[in-house]
Amino acid sequence: VNAGRTARERVRAELTREITEAARRQLATAGAAALSLRAVAREMGMVSSAIYRYFASRDDLLTTLIIESYNALGAAVEDAEAGVARDAFPARWAAACGAIREWALRHPHEYALIYGSPVPGYRAPERTVGPAARSAAVFGKIVADAYRAGAVGVPSRPGSGGGSSAPGSGGWPSAPGSFAADAARLRESVFAGAGVPDDVIARALAAWAGVFGMVSFELFGQFENVITDRGAFFGHAVACLGAVIGLDA
């Protein structure tokens, strides 16, 4: 019985995997909008209609690619972050952010597929939301762990004049009241129920979006002729954004 899988089932699973890999390769050269079932079939040495034995439609194949991309990114972030000492919170943050950038640079079209402009005519089904949250979960855990350990500072707002800061002038702007309900939900799900305050959650989200802004700028060409050593600049920006959350570098 071979673990409950017949030979046919095994070969089917294998071919399904090969098709998605061919599709991923094509994505890497042509981009999502240009991904075509016929080209995938061609690369597989099959007739185009044969693909329909494995995927119900082109959108179905796209959905699979999206889910796999989210999972690949999530795994890369998890791996990078897992290699850092648990109590080195800024280093965990830096490692996670660096993993995002590196994965994106290595898989630009997959990154564009999940964080770039939506594919025209494609509507993501619900089964993509789980994998999509995977990398966010890592960030949430870093912040939650840091907060639990008392390692999240309340960063003081910069002073207003003269070039020297006004020390102890209180925290940053507080999160808007309309954010409270979202914060409550996120506090339990993403931030592991660590009691992280609304303000920290809000700044963490902003910092998180900021990281992707940096990666997208680099990947989509906005830093062309502007920043030369993009890796070093990214590292610096990530440290600054970490400081916004209150992760001391």
Next chain:
Amino acid sequence: VNAGRTARERVRAELTREITEAARRQLATAGAAALSLRAVAREMGMVSSAIYRYFASRDDLLTTLIIESYNALGAAVEDAEAGVARDAFPARWAAACGAIREWALRHPHEYALIYGSPVPGYRAPERTVGPAARSAAVFGKIVADAYRAGAVGVPSRPGSGGGSSAPGSGGWPSAPGSFAADAARLRESVFAGAGVPDDVIARALAAWAGVFGMVSFELFGQFENVITDRGAFFGHAVACLGAVIGLDA
């Protein structure tokens, strides 16, 4: 002679404008990858080959749309920022950022065209870089003006423990040495020769990218089921990012 333009020239300019407007309308419904010369011609009531009297190719039409989008966004940012008192630097920053978000929400496909994933098979020619820098110039001027007025604080890094900040513990991480040459160039061009230090330039760039990260997340669906009142959240995030530069809110 009518200002040197013959009737033919006037009608030609008018039709060129009408074609780009039809193309923009099509962009707004179908997205950049799906923009087609034939569809534009159809909407114009012309035969498809007639478009070639006005644009050399599909890419040429795309380039025009890109330039116009950069200019429209630039104008929106300029207008919004111009309405704020010159010495209210954080307000100028907030107004400029808000203008980006509002323009993006009103023109999602045009935003995606210029800040989303690159259009497959399209390579932007050099004449797009001028218009692309237009909104960045506004940000540069805000920071330069603020710095000249002594209104850019050196923000103190957040304290590392206990929940209360460690006042006056020095600045944020400094920009990497490899950034110096880029900073020198930007200092003269974008930051209007105001002598803004490397560190401030680096943080301003990061904050700037962060703003676009927020807008892209909102527009491309990453905040779906995460943030409810996105306008208020954006305002808060922008204030935090402004604080990273040292613009006191």
Next chain:
DNA sequence: TGTACATCAGTGAACGCGCGTTCACTGATGTAC
């Protein structure tokens, strides 16, 4: 162990569609004398 039948993978042709671009052409609009 062998046979009869059901399941399933892959084929090949077809449908109907849209695309960018070229090209020889017809009229209308402009210009020069």
Next chain:
DNA sequence: TGTACATCAGTGAACGCGCGTTCACTGATGTAC
């Protein structure tokens, strides 16, 4: 003011291409007795 010629806008047909999806089909692989 009128005529001859050049310029230009728009036409219509065509080329050659690719796409997603359907459908009746042929063999091969599996299953039940």
